[in-house]
Amino acid sequence: MSDNTVDRKRLYYVGNLSIFMIGLGFAVRANIAPNLQEDIYNQIDLANSAAMVGEALGATFTGFALTLLFGSALVDLIGMKRMLLLSALGYIAGAAGLFFATTLPVGPTVETVVLVSLLLTGLGWGAVEAASNPMVAALYPEEKTHRLNILHAWWPAGIVIGGLLGVAISGFSLSWKLNLLVLMVPSLVLAWMVATSTFPVTERVAAGVSYPDMFRELLKRPLFWVFWACMFLTAAAELAPGQWVNIALSNIVGMQGILLLVYVSALMFVGRHFAGPIVERVSPVGLMFLSCVAAGIGLYMLSLATSPVPAFAAATVWGLGVCWMWPTMLAIVSERFPKGGAMAMGLMGFAGGMSIQFVLPQMGAIFDNAKAQAAGGAEMLASLSPEAMAGVIRVASVESFQAVAFVPLMLLPVFGLIWLVDRRSGGHQPEVIGEPGTPNP
Numbered sequence: 001m002s003d004n005t006v007d008r009k010r011l012y013y014v015g016n017l018s019i020f021m022i023g024l025g026f027a028v029r030a031n032i033a034p035n036l037q038e039d040i041y042n043q044i045d046l047a048n049s050a051a052m053v054g055e056a057l058g059a060t061f062t063g064f065a066l067t068l069l070f071g072s073a074l075v076d077l078i079g080m081k082r083m084l085l086l087s088a089l090g091y092i093a094g095a096a097g098l099f100f101a102t103t104l105p106v107g108p109t110v111e112t113v114v115l116v117s118l119l120l121t122g123l124g125w126g127a128v129e130a131a132s133n134p135m136v137a138a139l140y141p142e143e144k145t146h147r148l149n150i151l152h153a154w155w156p157a158g159i160v161i162g163g164l165l166g167v168a169i170s171g172f173s174l175s176w177k178l179n180l181l182v183l184m185v186p187s188l189v190l191a192w193m194v195a196t197s198t199f200p201v202t203e204r205v206a207a208g209v210s211y212p213d214m215f216r217e218l219l220k221r222p223l224f225w226v227f228w229a230c231m232f233l234t235a236a237a238e239l240a241p242g243q244w245v246n247i248a249l250s251n252i253v254g255m256q257g258i259l260l261l262v263y264v265s266a267l268m269f270v271g272r273h274f275a276g277p278i279v280e281r282v283s284p285v286g287l288m289f290l291s292c293v294a295a296g297i298g299l300y301m302l303s304l305a306t307s308p309v310p311a312f313a314a315a316t317v318w319g320l321g322v323c324w325m326w327p328t329m330l331a332i333v334s335e336r337f338p339k340g341g342a343m344a345m346g347l348m349g350f351a352g353g354m355s356i357q358f359v360l361p362q363m364g365a366i367f368d369n370a371k372a373q374a375a376g377g378a379e380m381l382a383s384l385s386p387e388a389m390a391g392v393i394r395v396a397s398v399e400s401f402q403a404v405a406f407v408p409l410m411l412l413p414v415f416g417l418i419w420l421v422d423r424r425s426g427g428h429q430p431e432v433i434g435e436p437g438t439p440n441p
Contacts, residue, residue, distance in 0.1 A: 015132040018190055021091060021124075022124070054367075058356065066350075076342060087131070126353065146279075149331070213339060223418075230329070230414055241302070260311055292415060298318025299404055
């Protein structure tokens with residue numbers, strides 16, 4: 001780094017905290033999704049309440065995707081500091097908005113407030129990814145895959161803490177609204193750390209690559225768009241089931257579904273610290289191939305789980321499958337297309353966010369349709385006994401998870417072919433801007 005005022009270690013802590021915050025937000029949403037469904041959406045439309053809560057949760061991913069799409073192009077102009085301050089504000093305002101929604105009578109206004117609040121947390125999430133990913137790529141250009149995986153290890157760490165706090169809140173019969181306070185605390189700490197830190201410019205700016213050259217880099221490289229399309233499916237395999245697990249499994253395996261998410265997240269936190277040694281053996285694309293195999297198998301196994309032991313076994317396979325997906329996809333495009341800068345990484349996140357925006361409502365719709373069919377019609381749902389409703393939810397959960405299980409398997413031919421081509425050409429070789437043999441802007 002040419003700017004000797006930049007404290008690389010402190011900024012890495014800032015990045016870790018920002019990713020921890022968005023992981024915490026993910027857990028909080030999973031914690032409160034059943035409460036939103038019971039307190040709000042069941043009162044509005046019992047037969048379609050799962051699809052409605054899926055649409056509401058999907059608003060978070062819409063905000064995330066839109067911020068990444070535009071924020072990644074603007075981060076070089078407004079700076080990483082302002083982008084991260086905006087992220088903290090989004091989480092604070094979103095949590096406050098959800099709390100306000102609970103004070104209103106159930107109706108269309110509440111629906112709107114919930115949607116806007118979740119959208120704000122999504123905007124905060126996107127702002128974190130728009131700033132923190134290129135920041136770490138600029139701080140550690142020589143080990144992007146390893147450092148980005150460690151950075152994103154704090155995402156599952158946030159899920160673990162948020163999930164356990166949510167279980168404690170529920171276990172002590174405290175108000176579920178305390179989850180919203182949990183979301184605010186790291187946001188305030190992040191705002192203070194960011195305000196008192198000095199940030200670098202992105203790798204692209206430091207190398208003197210212009211905006212037109214950045215866009216040309218992305219437009220003239222078809223392989224980038226192949227990875228971009230793959231991101232839609234890898235994100236669907238990782239994030240949609242994670243956000244859905246509490247609703248779908250809580251009444252089936254004899255435990256709170258959020259505990260499965262906590263377990264998988266702890267597994268991911270540990271696993272992401274070992275990404276560096278793994279990619280040295282199989283390459284980043286090879287790791288994605290193996291991850292897709294495990295994710296598909298794990299999701300199918302998860303759909304069949306009827307008790308805690310097989311549920312944890314299935315979650316282990318799924319967790320190992322999705323563990324390295326998101327950060328490794330970001331690292332792949334940063335290493336192969338460095339002139340694409342923050343925009344390249346932002347477009348990948350945009351693809352992931354928009355994927356969930358479509359997948360979550362679809363999972364909800366599949367769940368609702370299966371639920372209605374198993375009950376003998378939507379009008380029969382309200383009259384079912386608790387035992388009968390548990391059986392109906394079991395059928396609906398199986399169908400919603402199995403519908404997603406095939407998604408990562410679709411990517412095996414793509415990653416397999418790229419992996420094979422890389423191996424025949426001497427293995428994966430990251431590009432470095434200005435390196436001998438690499439065209440300069």
